Amino acid sequence: MTGFVPAFEWQRVMVQPWTEDFTVSFWIVVMGFLVTATCGLVGTYLLLRRMALVGDAISHSILFGLVVAFMIFRSGGTAVMFVAAVATGLLTVGIIEFIHRQSRVKTDAAICIAFTTLFAAGVVLLSVAEMKGPVHLDPDCVLYGEIAFVPLDPPVEFFGLTLGPAPVVRIASVLVGLLALVVVFYKELLVTSFDPALARSLGIRTGVWHYGLMAGLSIVIVSVFEAVGAILAVAMLVVPPMFAAQLSDRLPARFALVFLHAALSSLLGYHLSVWLNCSPAGAMVVVGAMLFLLAWAVTRPRRYASVARRVPLQADA
Amino acid sequence: MRRTGWVAAGLVLLAVAPAEAARIGELTDWDFGAQAARFFSLQDPSVRYALAGSMLLGLCCGLMGAFLVVRKLALMGDALSHAVLPGVALGFLWGMTKNPAAIFTGAVVAGLLGAVVVQWIRATTKHREDAALGFVLSSFFGVGIVLFTMIQNLPGGAKSGLDGFMFGQAAALGPEDVWLLAGVTVLALGSVGLFYKEYVLTSFDEGFARSLGWRVKLYHYSLMLLLAFAIVSALQAVGVVLVSAMLVIPAAAAFLLTDRMGAMLAWSAGFGMLAGAAGAFFSFTGRSLPTGPFMVLAAAALFLLALLFAPRHGIVGRLWRRRSRAARIRRENTLKAIYHVMEDGGFRDEAVAVESVAGRRRETTAGAGREIGELQRAGLATEEDGRVAFTPAGWQRACEIVRNHRLWELYLTNAAQLAPDHVHDDAEVIEHVLGEETVRRLERRLNYARRDPHGKLIPGLADLAGGAPPAERVAGFGGKGGAR
Numbered sequence: 001m002t003g004f005v006p007a008f009e010w011q012r013v014m015v016q017p018w019t020e021d022f023t024v025s026f027w028i029v030v031m032g033f034l035v036t037a038t039c040g041l042v043g044t045y046l047l048l049r050r051m052a053l054v055g056d057a058i059s060h061s062i063l064f065g066l067v068v069a070f071m072i073f074r075s076g077g078t079a080v081m082f083v084a085a086v087a088t089g090l091l092t093v094g095i096i097e098f099i100h101r102q103s104r105v106k107t108d109a110a111i112c113i114a115f116t117t118l119f120a121a122g123v124v125l126l127s128v129a130e131m132k133g134p135v136h137l138d139p140d141c142v143l144y145g146e147i148a149f150v151p152l153d154p155p156v157e158f159f160g161l162t163l164g165p166a167p168v169v170r171i172a173s174v175l176v177g178l179l180a181l182v183v184v185f186y187k188e189l190l191v192t193s194f195d196p197a198l199a200r201s202l203g204i205r206t207g208v209w210h211y212g213l214m215a216g217l218s219i220v221i222v223s224v225f226e227a228v229g230a231i232l233a234v235a236m237l238v239v240p241p242m243f244a245a246q247l248s249d250r251l252p253a254r255f256a257l258v259f260l261h262a263a264l265s266s267l268l269g270y271h272l273s274v275w276l277n278c279s280p281a282g283a284m285v286v287v288g289a290m291l292f293l294l295a296w297a298v299t300r301p302r303r304y305a306s307v308a309r310r311v312p313l314q315a316d317a
Numbered sequence: 318m319r320r321t322g323w324v325a326a327g328l329v330l331l332a333v334a335p336a337e338a339a340r341i342g343e344l345t346d347w348d349f350g351a352q353a354a355r356f357f358s359l360q361d362p363s364v365r366y367a368l369a370g371s372m373l374l375g376l377c378c379g380l381m382g383a384f385l386v387v388r389k390l391a392l393m394g395d396a397l398s399h400a401v402l403p404g405v406a407l408g409f410l411w412g413m414t415k416n417p418a419a420i421f422t423g424a425v426v427a428g429l430l431g432a433v434v435v436q437w438i439r440a441t442t443k444h445r446e447d448a449a450l451g452f453v454l455s456s457f458f459g460v461g462i463v464l465f466t467m468i469q470n471l472p473g474g475a476k477s478g479l480d481g482f483m484f485g486q487a488a489a490l491g492p493e494d495v496w497l498l499a500g501v502t503v504l505a506l507g508s509v510g511l512f513y514k515e516y517v518l519t520s521f522d523e524g525f526a527r528s529l530g531w532r533v534k535l536y537h538y539s540l541m542l543l544l545a546f547a548i549v550s551a552l553q554a555v556g557v558v559l560v561s562a563m564l565v566i567p568a569a570a571a572f573l574l575t576d577r578m579g580a581m582l583a584w585s586a587g588f589g590m591l592a593g594a595a596g597a598f599f600s601f602t603g604r605s606l607p608t609g610p611f612m613v614l615a616a617a618a619l620f621l622l623a624l625l626f627a628p629r630h631g632i633v634g635r636l637w638r639r640r641s642r643a644a645r646i647r648r649e650n651t652l653k654a655i656y657h658v659m660e661d662g663g664f665r666d667e668a669v670a671v672e673s674v675a676g677r678r679r680e681t682t683a684g685a686g687r688e689i690g691e692l693q694r695a696g697l698a699t700e701e702d703g704r705v706a707f708t709p710a711g712w713q714r715a716c717e718i719v720r721n722h723r724l725w726e727l728y729l730t731n732a733a734q735l736a737p738d739h740v741h742d743d744a745e746v747i748e749h750v751l752g753e754e755t756v757r758r759l760e761r762r763l764n765y766a767r768r769d770p771h772g773k774l775i776p777g778l779a780d781l782a783g784g785a786p787p788a789e790r791v792a793g794f795g796g797k798g799g800a801r
């Protein structure tokens with residue numbers, strides 16, 4: 001155990017990343033911020049709709065879609081990835097609803113069945129594909145993600161302007177597109193999330209918005225997949241919105257808090273990973289969880305002390 | 318939108334299947350037979366360990382999973398299987414070896430802590446179960462990843478073999494692992510056997526259990542402890558991500574097959590063992606393919622079979638029952654139409670024209686002909702020269718349906734005070750489902766009334782009995798002309 005946790009040296013942990021490896025540090029932190037903010041944006045709606053674990057399901061089953069797409073097209077282009085992701089996401093949601101509607105199996109078990117089966121099929125297909133030659137997909141990337149390799153990607157040039165490494169540009173454009181959609185369709189998303197019955201009576205097609213959100217979620221997950229892996233992506237979908245919900249009940253304020261959480265967790269997480277010499281994505285998740293715990297500790301006595309313990313063990317059906 | 322997703326996925330599978338099938342054939346053909354023979358002879362100790370381990374795992378996870386599914390805690394298995402990861406890493410750090418006891422202890426502690434945090438978040442924040450589970454699942458996993466990557470950077474850490482915990486390799490199971498699995502299985506079987514009544518009652522009616530003064534939380538956490546045991550001992554064979562599948566899928570398949578908890582436990586454990594054995598077999602014959610995914614795919618195939626063909630809750634059975642019920646109702650409505658036509662003619666003719674039945678059913682003549690064909694196949698009517706007559710069985714059934722309909726109308730007007738023009742639609746539905754006993758009680762309640770609210774005669778027991786032609790029997794209460 002001795003020597004497992006390195007000593008905390010201010011110079012090495014906090015200063016050197018910015019004086020000596022500025023480019024690397026900068027892109028990792030920017031990537032971490034963009035990933036957490038994008039996931040958090042979608043995650044806010046998932047949390048409102050009590051669908052946090054559907055994010056978990058899609059982030060696992062997406063492996064299946066990527067492997068199948070790779071086997072067909074033999075390439076990992078962005079368009080192919082996005083189409084595969086949306087198809088797999090909708091397939092997952094479709095299977096869950098099919099099992100739930102056609103049998104007496106409850107939704108939670110249906111979620112578990114759908115994503116583990118697709119994930120298992122993905123791993124098997126991947127090992128079959130690997131026998132025939134190298135695959136640009138690594139099962140480990142499902143678990144860890146390779147955010148540390150992001151600065152090594154060739155930069156993208158746009159009208160002579162060097163923008164940054166390809167994954168950063170990709171996730172940044174997803175974030176911008178998503179923000180635009182949230183601003184344009186703010187009312188519809190708000191109503192369908194908070195009061196589906198009212199939405200239906202207003203003539204809003206809740207099913208369309210549901211599947212649209214699932215498609216958006218799939219695109220977000222596939223664009224963060226290589227950077228942080230399937231399971232840590234769940235953390236970034238769930239934890240920032242939980243942090244925000246702990247501190248505010250207003251949707252715009254929650255978005256602002258999600259961005260604050262993204263900035264803090266990526267910056268502090270990166271320094272944590274330099275200190276402990278560990279996976280940056282994992283460290284960002286750990287810092288993000290700490291931030292939630294902090295918010296929990298700050299708000300709990302004020303708001304929930306009187307109603308604590310009121311929730312029975314498993315009340316909701 | 319959902320349909321598009323299905324279609325796209327179907328196309329994808331269709332496109333990929335033929336190309337891949339050929340290649341898989343080439344890869345596995347060369348030694349498949351020999352490997353299968355080696356597997357079934359059980360000469361190889363590693364085969365014996367892998368098979369025993371996988372089947373014990375299936376048994377143990379199947380037992381625990383059955384409780385998870387009926388308690389609607391399916392995703393708790395998923396959350397805990399990720400949450401044990403930091404415990405595994407800390408257990409490894411305890412002496413830098415894969416000491417099963419240390420890893421086991423660490424993982425169980427981490428898993429229990431995860432269960433407590435889930436409960437805590439639910440009790441003290443506004444977040445629902447899904448968010449609480451998602452938080453525990455992903456943030457514990459994040460801590461685990463941090464610890465793992467730190468271990469990999471330590472001297473001797475790179476070949477720690479901890480990667481095996483991610484995807485699982487049953488072939489790597491050693492005797493200690495199998496003994497551990499056996500111990501956990503015996504413990505699970507023993508606790509479930511000893512406290513069967515308590516676990517079942519707290520699972521199905523928590524409020525009642527609490528009112529008996531039982532400590533419901535104690536049973537919940539003891540179940541979580543057993544669950545953590547099962548997850549940790551199964552990690553080596555199926556890996557973190559897929560343990561939850563082995564917990565939930567066999568149990569969900571069993572849930573479709575039976576309504577009794579004891580039978581569900583047995584089915585679930587059986588399915589788990591079958592899936593475990595199948596996973597070990599495919600992984601062994603298919604050259605170093607990981608075991609976990611094959612187990613899960615085998616379990617998923619079992620679930621699909623149960624989903625389709627379960628006797629009571631399966632899709633095929635339900636569709637079949639729905640179809641045969643619809644066919645029975647159609648037959649009975651045709652019988653009723655024939656009766657009505659006869660009644661309009663004062664029961665003077667033994668046979669009525671198909672066209673008039675068609676008019677009564679608001680059908681084309683061809684459509685009515687098809688419906689009468691169905692009656693003939695069921696032995697309820699005969700048709701000759703475009704005229705249809707009842708068989709004795711058909712007459713009886715027609716009388717029953719008309720009687721049910723009119724009794725119910727009378728009951729609704731007399732007992733429920735509904736207006737006579739409001740009772741037809743209700744009677745139209747219930748006439749097909751009223752049983753004999755209910756009919757007797759209705760008749761008693763209505764003083765064996767002879768006429769319905771619209772003045773039509775209600776057929777009685779005497780009209781149903783025997784097999785003589787309808788006209789003679791109806792003459793017993795005089796037909797339309799002889800009404801009092």
